[in-house]
Amino acid sequence: MADIRRLPNPVAEVWDWQLHGSCRGESTSLFFHPDGERGPARARRQNAAKAVCGRCPVVEACLKHALSVREPYGVWGGMSEEERARLIAAEPAAIAAGV
Numbered sequence: 001m002a003d004i005r006r007l008p009n010p011v012a013e014v015w016d017w018q019l020h021g022s023c024r025g026e027s028t029s030l031f032f033h034p035d036g037e038r039g040p041a042r043a044r045r046q047n048a049a050k051a052v053c054g055r056c057p058v059v060e061a062c063l064k065h066a067l068s069v070r071e072p073y074g075v076w077g078g079m080s081e082e083e084r085a086r087l088i089a090a091e092p093a094a095i096a097a098g099v
Helices: 013-019 040-053 059-068 079-091 090-097
Strands: none
Touching: 013 059, 040 059, 040 090, 059 079
């Protein structure tokens, strides 16, 4: 579960970017894997989710949010949970600073 202590205050301006996401209206099952999903099925689902992110006007804000709260699940900002974990491990200070 995400560490909610890292979440920003619930201010409309902070969360407003979510209203413009290309993922709105898409099934959450596209972005979050079901239990036990592995291999080619997972790769296909993640690639489809990343395609939605690829045309999203708020992809940078989405990724910044996911990195800042250490979102552990799903595709956010065009990156899988594994990709975000590797990025955080490689650049923890930059991620913590919101860079």
